[in-house]
Amino acid sequence: MKKITSYIALSVLFSSSLFVACKKHITGRTDDINALAPASTDMNAGTWKMVLLTRPDTFAVAAPAAVTSSGYVGELNEIKGFQADMSEDQKKQMKYWSAGGVLRWNEIMRELVAKHNLPPYQNEDGVYPIPSSTNPFNYPTFPFSNPPYAARAYAYVSAAQYDALVACWYYKKLYNRPMPYKTDTNVKALATATDLPSYPSEAAVMAGVTAEMMKLLFPTEIDVINLKAQEQENAAIMAGAATRSDIIAGEALGRQVAQAFIARAKADNAGKAVGTQADWDALEKMNLDKGETPWYSLESPKRPPMLPLFGKVKPFLFDSATVVSLCPVPPPSTSSADMKADADEVLSYTKNPTAENIRIVQFWADGVGTYTPPGHWDAIAAEDFITKNYSEVRWARNMALLNMSMMDAAIECWFTKYHYCNPRPSQVNPEIKTLTGIPNFPSYISGHSTFSGAAATILGYLVPERASAYNDMAQEASFSRLAGGIHYKRDCQVGLDVGAKIGQYAITKAQNDGAGQ
Amino acid sequence: MQTAKHVTMKFFTMPRNSVLAGLSLLLFSNPLQAQTDQDAIMMAKNNLCVGLMYGHSSWKNYWEGTYKRDNENIGTLSTSMYSIMPNYGISRRLNLLMNLPYVQTKASAGTLHGMKGIQDLSAWLKWMPVELDMGKSVFSVYGLAGASLPLTNYTPDFLPMSIGLHSRTASARLILDYQYSNWFVTASGTYTYRGNIKIARTAYYTTEMILSNEVEMPNVASYGARLGYRSNRFIAEAVLMGMNTLGGFDIRKNDMPFPSNKMNALTLGVNGKYNLPWVPGMSLTAGGNYVLHGRNVGQALNIDAGIYYILDFSKKKAATGNNSSGKLNEK
Numbered sequence: 001m002k003k004i005t006s007y008i009a010l011s012v013l014f015s016s017s018l019f020v021a022c023k024k025h026i027t028g029r030t031d032d033i034n035a036l037a038p039a040s041t042d043m044n045a046g047t048w049k050m051v052l053l054t055r056p057d058t059f060a061v062a063a064p065a066a067v068t069s070s071g072y073v074g075e076l077n078e079i080k081g082f083q084a085d086m087s088e089d090q091k092k093q094m095k096y097w098s099a100g101g102v103l104r105w106n107e108i109m110r111e112l113v114a115k116h117n118l119p120p121y122q123n124e125d126g127v128y129p130i131p132s133s134t135n136p137f138n139y140p141t142f143p144f145s146n147p148p149y150a151a152r153a154y155a156y157v158s159a160a161q162y163d164a165l166v167a168c169w170y171y172k173k174l175y176n177r178p179m180p181y182k183t184d185t186n187v188k189a190l191a192t193a194t195d196l197p198s199y200p201s202e203a204a205v206m207a208g209v210t211a212e213m214m215k216l217l218f219p220t221e222i223d224v225i226n227l228k229a230q231e232q233e234n235a236a237i238m239a240g241a242a243t244r245s246d247i248i249a250g251e252a253l254g255r256q257v258a259q260a261f262i263a264r265a266k267a268d269n270a271g272k273a274v275g276t277q278a279d280w281d282a283l284e285k286m287n288l289d290k291g292e293t294p295w296y297s298l299e300s301p302k303r304p305p306m307l308p309l310f311g312k313v314k315p316f317l318f319d320s321a322t323v324v325s326l327c328p329v330p331p332p333s334t335s336s337a338d339m340k341a342d343a344d345e346v347l348s349y350t351k352n353p354t355a356e357n358i359r360i361v362q363f364w365a366d367g368v369g370t371y372t373p374p375g376h377w378d379a380i381a382a383e384d385f386i387t388k389n390y391s392e393v394r395w396a397r398n399m400a401l402l403n404m405s406m407m408d409a410a411i412e413c414w415f416t417k418y419h420y421c422n423p424r425p426s427q428v429n430p431e432i433k434t435l436t437g438i439p440n441f442p443s444y445i446s447g448h449s450t451f452s453g454a455a456a457t458i459l460g461y462l463v464p465e466r467a468s469a470y471n472d473m474a475q476e477a478s479f480s481r482l483a484g485g486i487h488y489k490r491d492c493q494v495g496l497d498v499g500a501k502i503g504q505y506a507i508t509k510a511q512n513d514g515a516g517q
Numbered sequence: 518m519q520t521a522k523h524v525t526m527k528f529f530t531m532p533r534n535s536v537l538a539g540l541s542l543l544l545f546s547n548p549l550q551a552q553t554d555q556d557a558i559m560m561a562k563n564n565l566c567v568g569l570m571y572g573h574s575s576w577k578n579y580w581e582g583t584y585k586r587d588n589e590n591i592g593t594l595s596t597s598m599y600s601i602m603p604n605y606g607i608s609r610r611l612n613l614l615m616n617l618p619y620v621q622t623k624a625s626a627g628t629l630h631g632m633k634g635i636q637d638l639s640a641w642l643k644w645m646p647v648e649l650d651m652g653k654s655v656f657s658v659y660g661l662a663g664a665s666l667p668l669t670n671y672t673p674d675f676l677p678m679s680i681g682l683h684s685r686t687a688s689a690r691l692i693l694d695y696q697y698s699n700w701f702v703t704a705s706g707t708y709t710y711r712g713n714i715k716i717a718r719t720a721y722y723t724t725e726m727i728l729s730n731e732v733e734m735p736n737v738a739s740y741g742a743r744l745g746y747r748s749n750r751f752i753a754e755a756v757l758m759g760m761n762t763l764g765g766f767d768i769r770k771n772d773m774p775f776p777s778n779k780m781n782a783l784t785l786g787v788n789g790k791y792n793l794p795w796v797p798g799m800s801l802t803a804g805g806n807y808v809l810h811g812r813n814v815g816q817a818l819n820i821d822a823g824i825y826y827i828l829d830f831s832k833k834k835a836a837t838g839n840n841s842s843g844k845l846n847e848k
Contacts, residue, residue, distance in 0.1 A: 024713055028728035111726035121771040139770070298628055300589035350630060355670050362674055362717035369722055369772045379720060379728070426628045433630035435675070437773070485630065 029383065030107065035098035035191040038391040042515075043196075045393040046170025049513040051159040051316065051400060052260055056170035059256040061249050064175055064199045067183045075243035076184050082238045083188055090238060097235035098191035101206040102161060102395035103386065106378055108228060109157055110371040112218050116145040117369055119303070119440070126301035130274055136219040143218065147447055148310045148410040150372040152270055153217045155316060155400075155407035156261055157210060162400035164209040164257035165202060165393040168250065172197040181240040191239040198243065200250035202392050203236035208254025216262050264314075273310040273414075280304050287421050293334035293428075295421045295442040306441045311415025316404040317505040323415050326501060328494045331422045331444040339428065342488040346425040347432050350485035357483040358435055364448060364480035365436040373448050373477070374406040377455035380473065384463050397515055398462050402455060405506040409454035409499050410447070416498070417442040425488060434485040446487045446495035449478035453499020458506040462517070474499075554614050554641040554661055555741060557694030557703045560606035563831035568602040568802075570823035576808075576815030579677075582767035583812060592626025594677050594815060602823075612643040617668075620680040629678050632671065636681045639665035641688075659692035674716040676774040677815065683776070684734045685712040696747065701754075703743040710736050714776060723766050723777060732777050735764030745788075752790040756806065759783045768813050781812040786819070798827040 046056050065071050082090070097104060120140035122128050129140050136142035143149050177199035181189040196202075207229035214225045233251065236242040242250070283305065287294035297303045315323060332338035349357065366373045381402050385395060422444035426432045439447070456474035460467030478496050481487035560566055575595040578587050600618040607613055621633035640663065647658035665686045673683035690707040711734040720728045738761050745754025765779035786806020793799045805820040 024733045026713070026727055026729045026731050026733050029719075030728055107726070107728070110720075111722065114722035114726055118769060118771050300626065353630070358672055358675075359717045362672060363719070365718070367773075369769075370718075371720065371722075371726070376720075432628070434628045435630050438628045485628075 030099065030103070030386070033099045033386060035095070036100040036103075036392070037192040037389055038194060038196075038394075039389040040391060040394075041194055041196045042169065042391040042393050043173055044169075045166055045391070045397075045515070046173050048166050048169075048393075048397065048515045050163045050166050051404070052264060053163050053167070053257065056167045058260075059167065059253055061167075061171045061175075061200055061253050064177050064245055064249065067177065072183075072243065072245070075245055076180055076187060078244055079180055079187050079237055079240055082234075083190065083240065086238060090234070093231045094190060094235045094238045097203065097232050098239060099386075100392060100395060101203055101232060102158075102392055102399055103382055104232070105157065105161070105206060105210050106154075106382055106399060108225075109154060110375040110378060112221055113145045113150045113153065113375050114369060114371045116141070116143055116218065117150065117372060119144060119146075119368060122301055128301075128303055133219065133271070141220055145218075145372070146306055147366075147372040147374065147451070148273070148307050148313075148414055149270075151374040151403070151407045151410035151451070152265075152268075152313065154374050154378060155403040156217065156265055157213050158396065158400040158403040159316065160209050160213050160258050160261040161206055162393070162396040163261070164205045164254045165396045167253060167257060168200055168202050168205040169393050171200055171249075171253070172202075175199050177246070179241060180243055187240045189240050191241060196391075198241065198246045200253055201233070201236055201242035201246035202250065203242060204233050204247040204250030205254040205257075206392070206396075207232045208251035209258045210254070212255045212258030213261060216265055268314040269309070269312045273307040273313060275305075275308045277304075279308055283308060283418060283421050287334075291333075291335075292421075293423055295423045296427060297440055298424060298426055298438050299440055303440050305418070306439070307414060308418045308441075311411055311418055313407075313411050315408040315411050317408045317502065317509060323412055326412050326498060327416050327419055328445060328498055330420055331488075331490060334423060334428070342490055343425050343428040343432065345489060346482065346485055346487075347429060349483050350432055350435065353435055353483065360476060360480045361435040361484040364477045365484070366448070367437045367439075373451040374403065374410075374455075376477075377402065377406060377451065377459075380470075381455070381459055384459075384466055388463070394515065397513070401458050401462065401506045401510050404509075405454040405458045405503050406451050408505070409450045409502050412498055412502060413445055413447050413450035413495065414441075416445050417447075420444050422491075425485060432485050436484045436486065438486050443487060444491050444494070445498060446478060446481050446491040448481050449474075449487075449492045449495025450499040450502070452477040453496040453501075454503040454506070455499070457500045457503020458510070461503075461507045461510060464517075554616075554639075554643060554663060554690070555692075555705060556743070557657060557659060557692055557701070559609060559643065559645055560604050560612045560827075561829075561831070562606045562608045563829070564606045565828045565830060566604040566825055567828070568600075568604070568823050568825040570598075570600040570602060570802075570821060572596075572598040572600065572819065572821040574598070574815075574817045574819045576817040579815040580811050580813055581770060581772075584770070585816070588627075590627035591624045591629065591677065594622065594624050596680075597621045597623075610645045610648075614641040614643060615639065622678050622680055624678065632675065632678045632680050634671045634680055635669045636671065637665045637667045637683075637686075639663060639686075641690075654695065654697040656696075657694045659690075659694070661688070661690040661692070663688040663690065672717065673714055673776045674718065676776065679776075682711075682734070683714050686710060699746050699748050701743070701745055701747055703741070705741045707739045707741075708736065709739070716776070721775070723775065732775075734777055735762040735779065737762050750792055750794070752788075754788050756786045756788060757784070758786075758806070765813075774813065778813040780814050782808050782814045783810045784808050784819075798829070800825045 120129050131140045131142040131144050133142045176197045179198045181187045211225050211229040215222055233247045284294045366376050421442045424438060424443045426438060452474035456470035459470045478492040482489050482492050575593050577593045578585055598618050598620050600616055602616045604612060604614045616639045618636045620636045623631040642662050644660045645657055649656045667683045671680050673679050686709050688707055688709040690705060692705040694703045713734055714732050715730050716732055719730050741758040743754050743756050761781045762779050765777050768774050768778055784806045786804060788804035790800055790802045802823040807818050808816045
């Protein structure tokens with residue numbers, strides 16, 4: 001018996017040793033990146049052309065107190081107090097934010113988009129409830145951050161951050177208050193030391209403008225956002241990069257700039273994009289009158305089309321007349337041989353999908369519960385921007401150019417989708433099974449392709465050495481929708497072309513904003 | 518000599534392989550667990566038992582977190598599994614068991630594409646350190662160490678259509694068995710370590726955004742209880758099995774399932790095995806079970822059927838075929 005028990009003990013020991021050896025926790029790609037160390041301070045960014053505001057001094061920022069004033073000395077002591085006794089948690093937050101505010105807010109945005117990207121569940125009677133911005137906590141919570149919603153949200157936050165930072169840079173240069181660590185040698189520069197003036201604090205400008213925008217875009221997350229905003233501001237103080245007065249002035253400026261964007265957002269027609277039963281019926285009738293088979297929802301119960309009036313949202317890079325003129329030629333008639341051939345081609349991809357094609361479909365799926373294709377392109381861009389050592393204002397400018405392109409791509413794409421209301425391949429041929437969820441809106445043209453064409457075009461301008469890589473990615477993203485069985489090749493090709501045209505508008509803007517490449 | 522009840526003779530040593538105890542246990546995807554690694558039966562030394570098994574699992578309702586629902590865009594999700602299961606007696610106290618399944622999924626409604634392919638190879642070392650013969654009854658203890666390895670690059674990130682979770686696993690299991698006359702009760706407990714997996718995506722949301730293609734897989738604890746009757750000719754048993762992932766997160770309302778979800782299930786089922794009198798060494802099995810309660814899993818009904826044949830590679834080909842246990846007798 002003794003022998004037996006020792007056998008058991010040994011075997012248990014052996015088995016358990018298998019389990020303790022392996023580390024499971026995942027480290028994200030940007031969890032441990034270094035502090036942002038800008039190659040240039042972009043001191044003249046206060047002169048860059050803004051998106052919405054006409055002047056950098058639209059909102060006044062009062063002159064700061066002299067660095068010799070007793071009030072300022074007290075503020076320096078606050079920094080020293082922080083630096084003398086910082087908890088591990090505070091150090092972690094400081095390190096997190098030191099990687100760059102535009103980057104971190106973009107990551108937070110992507111997280112919120114993924115969190116809220118859930119289509120509402122039907123009521124008992126099979127009717128789908130619609131999220132309401134006036135009652136955001138009620139199920140289905142507001143928003144449902146589907147691709148058009150997300151594209152617009154990314155664009156507004158990025159553009160507002162950009163305008164706010166241009167104004168910030170304007171006042172930094174105007175007042176030229178040195179960084180706390182330049183004024184007092186006992187204040188340490190715990191992130192990167194730069195020659196940038198500290199007033200108003202760019203960290204606080206970002207915190208203020210973003211927190212304010214989020215009230216509109218993600219109203220159920222305001223508490224979380226405010227906490228993050230406060231962390232960002234404290235991180236700047238702890239790092240020795242801002243005093244309390246730099247923070248207060250910055251946050252106020254950020255919140256004011258946000259108001260201009262909120263006013264625009266409230267009038268940009270996005271609030272009406274869901275449409276009404278009458279709008280949905282009209283779309284169906286339009287195609288029936290033309291003798292075409294209209295798009296039908298392939299969900300059960302049938303779900304109303306996603307944001308059919310999003311094509312009427314006011315774009316950032318061009319006017320609404322241009323939206324109409326950029327609309328591509330119609331797809332083939334649903335009763336034509338061309339259409340049938342297109343569907344047969346889709347079937348040829350899905351019948352026996354290769355492992356590589358399944359991987360590509362999944363890589364680019366960006367469907368329910370994800371940060372959507374615009375978020376995917378933001379992630380791609382952010383990871384390249386990290387290597388470029390941009391100043392915060394240039395980070396914001398490039399993100400704004402990218403995200404305005406993708407919002408306008410969403411507008412153009414949605415305009416086209418509901419202009420033609422072309423059925424999905426699986427509607428034309430139910431034999432076509434899909435390798436990803438089938439989106440609940442018409443087929444022509446592919447959203448992924450339009451987003452990707454626009455993103456690759458503007459990114460290729462901003463980071464020219466990666467232009468061909470972006471183009472390859474866009475091609476693959478576009479192809480993934482054909483391989484997944486949810487788009488005809490035509491949707492993908494035309495989508496890429498339309499997207500590239502929109503990207504060109506962003507390039508033109510970039511060439512004329514005074515920021516250089 | 519009819520006293521020794523813990524049967525280890527040739528016919529009885531065949532794996533009574535109503536596989537699917539495991540099929541429903543693992544939910545949306547169905548990594549299969551062989552009955553042989555769950556039961557209290559050993560192969561005789563140098564005997565190789567080869568089983569072919571077919572399993573079918575289907576569910577219409579599933580638990581999204583704790584909320585039970587159906588989904589008209591899936592209809593009924595069915596999984597078919599074809600499996601080859603060799604079991605070799607290294608000695609009468611140590612067996613090596615393997616299982617190689619081919620899995621195919623299909624949804625009866627909606628547009629989602631079914632998946633198919635060879636899934637994970639699993640292997641178990643099954644050791645019987647204790648066998649106490651107490652006259653009319655026998656008490657035995659089994660210790661098992663197991664591992665599984667995905668054999669193909671199937672995708673785990675297309676649930677519920679994926680054929681598996683693509684995790685490498687290592688398991689330890691303890692089985693206690695008590696047999697009185699022909700009646701037996703068996704209790705088992707298992708701890709399974711699941712290695713992290715890689716998915717095609719570069720970022721995903723669980724309860725937070727994770728910027729990685731690596732997914733942390735929660736480990737699994739499972740337990741089982743069996744009550745049944747064993748004789749020379751047949752075995753019949755009722756089985757209660759429970760599985761709990763240690764960690765993981767719930768599927769949110771109307772979200773897609775994800776490999777690292779919390780996946781819990783309690784199943785109740787029956788298994789039977791019949792040794793064909795006219796073909797020595799061959800047996801047939803059948804079984805079924807149903808998920809009584811679960812979390813982030815389908816409420817599956819699982820059925821299975823198998824055929825097993827023993828090849829005796831021992832040098833001594835005694836008429837009894839039993840060289841594994843001198844102390845026990847054939848009835």
